[in-house]
Amino acid sequence: MPDEAPRATTDDAAQPSHSGDCPRPEYPRPQFVRPDWLNLNGPWQFEIDRGDTGLERRLAERDLGSEITVPFCPESELSGIGDVDFLHAVWYRRTIQVPDSWAGRTVLLHFQAVDYDTTVWADGVEVARHRGGWTPFTADLGQVAGQEITLVVRARDPKDGPLPRGKQSDRYGNYSCLYTRTTGIWQTVWLEPVPQSHLGRPRITPDLAGGAFHLDVPVTGGSRRGLAVKARLSDDTGEITTERIRADLDFGVRLTLRIPESRQRTWSLDDPFLYDIALELVDEDDTIVDAAATYAGLRSVTIDGKAILLNGHPVFQRLVLDQGYYPDGILTAPSDAALVADIELSKAAGFNGARLHQKVFEERFLYHADRLGYLCWGEFGDWGANAGREGDNQQPGATYITQWLEAVERDYSHPSIVGWCPLNETRQWLHDKVTVLDDVTRGMFLATKGADQSRPVLDASGYSHRVRETDVYDSHNYEQDPAKFGKAMAGLAEDQPYTNAGGADRPWSISYAGQPYFCSEFGGIWWNPDAGPDEDSWGYGERPRTLEEFYSRFEGLVAVLLDDPNMFGYCYTQLTDVYQEQNGVYLFDRREKFDLERIRAAQTRTAAIEKDDG
Missing domain, CATH: 2.60.120.260 (Galactose-binding domain-like)
Incomplete structure (x- = not known):
């Protein structure tokens, strides 16, 4: 390692x-x-x-x-x-x-x-x-x-x-x-x-209340007659427990690895502890047929009113929008170290996680997020999947659901993932008509819930919330004036939060039903100190005239959300510039744009939703 x-x-x-x-x-x-x-x-x-x-x-x-x-x-x-x-x-x-x-x-x-x-x-x-x-x-x-x-x-x-x-x-x-x-x-x-009969990738579900991990282990290939699956759980002091179960009786093989209370250690932002799990497929003589290694984090994610709890405690999710683009590799990081560096850059600026935005990140990013204690929302790459107009960026179809389920299955066992977001900024343009977007949105939500009962699911980030029972509700608001932004977001206290409703002729969203709420895109402050007058440059709102004006705007926008006792988190746009979109905390080549101490100080004070935690 x-x-x-x-x-x-x-x-x-x-x-x-x-x-x-x-x-x-x-x-x-x-x-x-x-x-x-x-x-x-x-x-x-x-x-x-x-x-x-x-x-x-x-x-x-x-x-x-x-x-x-x-x-x-x-x-x-x-x-x-x-x-x-x-x-x-x-x-x-x-x-x-x-x-x-x-x-x-x-x-x-x-x-x-x-x-x-x-x-x-x-x-x-x-x-x-x-x-x-x-x-x-x-x-x-x-x-x-x-x-x-x-x-x-x-x-x-x-x-x-x-x-x-x-x-x-x-x-x-x-x-x-x-x-x-x-x-x-x-x-x-x-x-x-x-080997002909071999282990498939396990699904690992942490059970913090029961002090255990539940493993669903596929066995595939040839005959399973006489075979058994063994799982050995270890921590940094050695073996904790070993379980064995026959592989030839049930279609699925499930084991439970229980942890004595004295050796229970939760996965958290401050202590992202990972247990090791050794898997073996053995025959009747206990001869190893196949073997593989994995790991797991003991943590829980749950909802309490408008709060999302990590291990039973509210943790304000200070997320950053990370699009995972690189100047020389585009969607592919030039090196494994570049994946680690992006997490470290985010944490250095005061964020504790990211919306992995419009891209299913390569799995090694999640491995490093698991190791380093970094919260992630898994997302599908489908921005602008709209219905009702010709020329929309992407038209949704059944293939969205099948491909999204592949992503959920791949990443199910990563402790760093604390929520799923199948769709982003979808729009419903036809008034009083059901379109394919309704079916796809509900299909992706139900498929996600069926595949994973251990995490909250946001049906669609921003705009067309089409599933009333969605676990989480959100909005995108790029208002640049902190006072106007605060006024727009103030309705959450009366259960009338800001929504991307769209208007009577554009029925984008169903009404809010009291779910945990966060502003999952805001900021996007346009700033590039190196941009010339003729450079292709883009960002939200009017560009600040001075660096001090940027800091004042950033601090004011962040404070609105941190000080709202009903807000469980936010997601600031964005970690780095991406080509012409120059509103990142860092430049596209990852060089610093700002005084990170000041950016970090604006975010790392205790959020209102955390203050009453006993």
């Missing part, structure tokens, strides 16, 4: 398996680790297929015309391509050598994320299809140890249709708060050998 704190040893369980110059060499799935793996990042053959005619032109059967550095998308500088035009289809090709030592095991080919519609061939045979640019998928290559295999990948990224693209620009260039697109492979590609 790197020299990081607090402890979680799963990352050490995976032995490095890559060439010395491999980009992004770290293990890509740190919450479910096996020791054997092979990183396939690095040079791949590559070709842009602008007319999406490559299948007819038999691109899958020949060498491609150029080279790209995986896992960086072809629009990025780090890929070696840097083509920012619309890329309707792209092709990849690489011949790999599967290690001889993997004999007798099935080889899985993992793609952590490919945008958007992907087909994979191995030696000319189709082995996988996947739709969705945010989540991982796997191809089963069979028992191919010692073989040389040629992999071909086609990624199609259509300009139109019901595809959730987040903040990727629908024009050639960047504009407003839309940015350079990402096409094709943008996260790590890797191989992993597994």
